Amino acid sequence: MNLKNKLMLVTGGSSGIGLDIARLAKSRGANVIICARNPEKLEKAAQEFNLHYYVCDVSEEEQVVKMFGSIKQDYGDLDILINNAGFGYFAPLDEIEPSKFLDVYKTNVLGAALCGREAAKLFKEKKSGNIVNIASTAALKGFASGSPYVATKFALRGMSECWRAELRKFNVRVILMNPSEVQTDFVINSGRSKREFNPTKLIGEDIAHAVISALEMNERGFIPELTVFATNPVD
Numbered sequence: 558m559n560l561k562n563k564l565m566l567v568t569g570g571s572s573g574i575g576l577d578i579a580r581l582a583k584s585r586g587a588n589v590i591i592c593a594r595n596p597e598k599l600e601k602a603a604q605e606f607n608l609h610y611y612v613c614d615v616s617e618e619e620q621v622v623k624m625f626g627s628i629k630q631d632y633g634d635l636d637i638l639i640n641n642a643g644f645g646y647f648a649p650l651d652e653i654e655p656s657k658f659l660d661v662y663k664t665n666v667l668g669a670a671l672c673g674r675e676a677a678k679l680f681k682e683k684k685s686g687n688i689v690n691i692a693s694t695a696a697l698k699g700f701a702s703g704s705p706y707v708a709t710k711f712a713l714r715g716m717s718e719c720w721r722a723e724l725r726k727f728n729v730r731v732i733l734m735n736p737s738e739v740q741t742d743f744v745i746n747s748g749r750s751k752r753e754f755n756p757t758k759l760i761g762e763d764i765a766h767a768v769i770s771a772l773e774m775n776e777r778g779f780i781p782e783l784t785v786f787a788t789n790p791v792d
């Protein structure tokens with residue numbers, strides 16, 4: 558697919574992986590909308606990289622429906638949804654707090670499903686579209702203290718399989734991207750302390766490059782799932 562003049566929505570596009578995908582798509586000629594909750598951060602990113610934006614908490618159904626209504630009204634179309642908004646909550650099993658567990662599930666799983674649902678309505682009608690779900694290598698393998706976050710990413714991977722089965726006949730490609738550790742604000746936003754930058758570990762641009770490459774493949778075919786690891790990360 559040639560991205561020129563295609564309309565892309567990137568959820569959680571105000572920083573990290575989402576912003577890098579938005580920037581790379583923009584450089585390929587796509588029209589890009591980003592959404593997130595913090596209006597100041599969102600506006601700053603949108604202005605700096607000439608992107609459109611809507612303030613939207615993807616875990617809130619009303620806000621998601623409103624955003625997609627505005628997209629239809631303002632642009633009349635959507636070609637690509639990047640379901641990227643997410644954060645982490647990590648705790649050992651015997652310390653899990655239900656409210657934090659539900660919060661992370663509400664954004665990482667329900668939020669992706671709500672955006673997927675609204676995009677699917679548009680894509681089924683026009684019989685084409687692309688959904689990229691940003692999961693994680695935590696969707697493939699669990700680890701100690703990871704259960705709340707890992708549960709959300711396994712769920713996103715499972716939903717992606719279902720959406721693929723439902724939407725393929727409408728020419729909708731559902732692509733799952735599993736990044737390994739990427740050096741973004743994810744660590745701080747998940748309540749852990751910032752780590753020193755390590756040039757052997759992944760950065761958002763690495764994930765953006767893989768996502769854009771998968772989208773640019775001729776629409777005759779699609780790559781169901783990509784996993785990206787650092788080649789030789791040195792701790």
Ligand SMILES: NC(=O)c1ccc[n+]([C@@H]2O[C@H](COP(=O)([O-])OP(=O)(O)OC[C@H]3O[C@@H](n4cnc5c(N)ncnc54)[C@H](OP(=O)(O)O)[C@@H]3O)[C@@H](O)[C@H]2O)c1
Pocket residue numbers: 568569570571572573574575592593594595596598613614615616641642643644645664668691692693694735736737738739740741742743744746
């Ligand atoms: N960094 C990693 O190591 C890594 C590895 C694998 C997968 N991932 C996944 O990659 C995605 C992006 O993470 P990142 O590393 O780029 O982290 P990040 O820099 O913290 O970016 C997260 C983005 O999501 C937005 N967001 C969070 N909750 C939201 C909500 N309810 N509604 C709308 N926007 C929301 C944030 O903005 P606001 O806070 O303003 O809403 C921000 O724009 C996440 O799904 C994460 O699980 C990250």
